[in-house]
Amino acid sequence: MPGLRRADRSERPTLAVVGATGAVGTVMLQILSHRADVWGEIRLVASPRSAGRKLAVRGEETEVVALTEEAFDGVDVAMFDVPDEVAERWAPLAAAKGAVVVDNSGTFRMDPDVPLVVPEVNPHAVRMRPRGIIANPSCTTLSMIVALGALHAEFGLRELVVSSYQAVSGAGRAGVATLRQQLSLVAGTELGTSPGDVRRVVGDSTGPFPEPVALNVVPWAGSPREDGWSSEELKVRDESRKILGLPALPVAVTCVRVPVITTHSLTVHARFEGEVTVDKAREILATAPGVVLFDNPAAGEFPTPADVVGTDPTWVGRVRRALDDPTALELFVCGDNLRKGSALNTAQIAELVAAELS
Numbered sequence: 001m002p003g004l005r006r007a008d009r010s011e012r013p014t015l016a017v018v019g020a021t022g023a024v025g026t027v028m029l030q031i032l033s034h035r036a037d038v039w040g041e042i043r044l045v046a047s048p049r050s051a052g053r054k055l056a057v058r059g060e061e062t063e064v065v066a067l068t069e070e071a072f073d074g075v076d077v078a079m080f081d082v083p084d085e086v087a088e089r090w091a092p093l094a095a096a097k098g099a100v101v102v103d104n105s106g107t108f109r110m111d112p113d114v115p116l117v118v119p120e121v122n123p124h125a126v127r128m129r130p131r132g133i134i135a136n137p138s139c140t141t142l143s144m145i146v147a148l149g150a151l152h153a154e155f156g157l158r159e160l161v162v163s164s165y166q167a168v169s170g171a172g173r174a175g176v177a178t179l180r181q182q183l184s185l186v187a188g189t190e191l192g193t194s195p196g197d198v199r200r201v202v203g204d205s206t207g208p209f210p211e212p213v214a215l216n217v218v219p220w221a222g223s224p225r226e227d228g229w230s231s232e233e234l235k236v237r238d239e240s241r242k243i244l245g246l247p248a249l250p251v252a253v254t255c256v257r258v259p260v261i262t263t264h265s266l267t268v269h270a271r272f273e274g275e276v277t278v279d280k281a282r283e284i285l286a287t288a289p290g291v292v293l294f295d296n297p298a299a300g301e302f303p304t305p306a307d308v309v310g311t312d313p314t315w316v317g318r319v320r321r322a323l324d325d326p327t328a329l330e331l332f333v334c335g336d337n338l339r340k341g342s343a344l345n346t347a348q349i350a351e352l353v354a355a356e357l358s
Contacts, residue, residue, distance in 0.1 A: 139341030178207025
């Protein structure tokens with residue numbers, strides 16, 4: 001960004017990365033090492049048991065410090081990727097010490113005094129932060145909202161129906177370890193050919209999932225909410241409404257866990273205010289920042305997690321007008337849930353704040 005490069009790092013904002021040793025924190029350090037260097041000191045913060053470890057960021061070995069009040073001394077921006085209960089305690093403290101907090105937990109997303117920001121969609125919201133905290137949306141919402149925001153700006157969204165196909169890394173390191181363990185148990189077998197055979201072999205090794213995820217799909221992600229809905233499904237509904245500024249938008253969501261390590265996928269049925277055309281939709285998606293249109297089914301070209309993992313954009317394919325509704329579009333969307341779905345969006349928000357401080 002223009003105006004962010006200064007004579008030396010000592011004059012640039014100080015950044016704290018809280019949760020630097022976690023799965024998203026690891027990706028965050030990679031992203032910070034490859035994006036434009038707008039930061040002075042980058043302070044790595046984690047639980048006391050991780051203090052003293054050294055991690056590489058910007059090509060330098062940096063020692064991790066323990067999460068204490070003193071860790072935020074002199075910090076301008078603090079990025080949090082920690083469990084909800086840790087963010088609830090420490091994010092307000094960091095803000096009280098003068099840092100602008102960018103939080104990746106679910107604690108503050110629906111707080112009316114905390115903006116929920118996607119830089120490609122609502123960057124202006126960054127400046128409206130009375131609590132000194134900015135929230136990062138959930139990885140499932142982020143996997144689709146950049147593309148959806150571009151279409152909404154042109155056509156005016158009026159209804160959304162979504163099914164997600166969520167990677168196991170959305171459940172953290174335990175989710176990844178569980179899938180890998182289960183794959184080792186089923187590899188080279190004839191399992192998956194009779195009722196319950198996978199379950200019998202996997203046993204109780206389902207980790208954070210209610211059912212085996214290897215050779216299976218699990219129509220559940222999150223924790224139970226009223227009337228049979230899950231917390232993940234309500235997140236997508238509530239966060240989409242807040243980001244797009246559509247508080248009454250009808251949204252229906254079904255979240256499904258699939259045997260993919262990283263990268264969430266979604267089918268999207270979006271109804272708009274008037275008639276839409278595929279040509280115009282493709283034009284919008286092809287030029288939207290942060291979106292890649294990859295859509296030629298006749299040639300076998302459409303996004304899949306195996307191709308999208310490790311990349312930053314939202315990938316969109318299977319763009320069709322609904323068969324029975326000229327105002328609706330059908331899309332298939334993929335996004336790396338650890339990059340744009342977590343670390344990258346957090347870093348982009350922090351950079352918007354850094355631009356204010358320059």
